[in-house]
Amino acid sequence: MEPLEKILAVSAELFSQYGFKTITMDDIARRAGISKKTLYLHFANKEEVVNESMIWYKNNTTANCVSVLSNADNAVEAMVKILAFFDGMHKRINPMALFELQRFYPEAYKMFRSMLEDRDVVMIRENILQGIKEGLYRPETDADIMARFKLETSLLILQPNLMVNDRNSLMSVAMEIGEHFMYGLMTAKGIELYCEYKIKYLKKA
Secondary structure, three states, X not given: OOHHHHHHHHHHHHHHHHOOOOOOHHHHHHHHOOOHHHHHHHOOOHHHHHHHHHHHXXXXXXXXXXXXXXXXXXXXXHHHHHHHHHHHHHOOOOOOHHHHHHHHOHHHHHHHHXXXXXXXXXXXXXXXXXXXXXXXXXXXXXXXXXXXXXXXXXXXXOOOOOOOOOOOOHHHHHHHHHHHHHHHHEOHHHHHHHHHHHHHHXXXX
């Protein structure tokens, strides 16, 4: 891995695990196994690290999602695989991270949200249209509205103390909302497949 990519990967990991407020340039340099001098050769300040690491994180996540979607037999399998992928990610995410990004680095948050809207909404919409054609999602479903709804609920669960708290983990809330979304879309044929794929890919759900 190239030094710059390693810095971005390490930064994204630290920010997602511990939030954006407490992580310092010292922490990033230490985890990346480089000196602060080397770190500052690539970035002038922490704000630049935040901006670039969020771009790296989103590009990496999008690439993984595209790979998952391209290796599914149908729309339901694709969506269940995506749920499983994010279930693994949620185990490592600090629920406060997105809130801190929005509060302390508003420009980076705006950029990140814009990337979500440009990419995720499109991918979800395409999945819904595919599922309708396959007879797995209800034909009357408005793909544009439901794609936007899915994005907004995904962001909603990352708002601190709203749904994620001492009683409800991020993983359990995300899975509950994800399943609710799927049942709102699926036909009887889709539900039958969903139950099969849930056992296969979401064994702990």
